[in-house]
Amino acid sequence: MSHSSHKLRLNPIACEAHGMCAELFPERISLDEWGYPVIAGEPISPSLLSHARRAAQACPTFALLVEKDKAPA
Numbered sequence: 001m002s003h004s005s006h007k008l009r010l011n012p013i014a015c016e017a018h019g020m021c022a023e024l025f026p027e028r029i030s031l032d033e034w035g036y037p038v039i040a041g042e043p044i045s046p047s048l049l050s051h052a053r054r055a056a057q058a059c060p061t062f063a064l065l066v067e068k069d070k071a072p073a
């Protein structure tokens with residue numbers, strides 16, 4: 001049985017620590033003491049995917065991406 005899941009990926013070079021992503025997707029993103037996001041490694045379940053996409057779209061520097069998790073089962 002296989003199903004696709006999604007993960008958040010951060011480009012730390014593009015991230016400017018605006019923190020919007022953590023506000024929009026607190027289920028997987030917290031901020032470190034400098035305001036940079038710390039992304040939880042768990043795959044994003046389908047029910048959380050819209051939150052993840054919203055957070056990625058809100059990032060002003062396009063530093064946050066939602067990608068298919070292609071790890072082998």
Ligand code: SF4
Pocket residue numbers: 010014015016017018019020021022035036037058059060061062063064
């Ligand atoms: S919204 Fe974008 S720039 Fe701001 S902390 Fe999140 S990833 Fe970084």
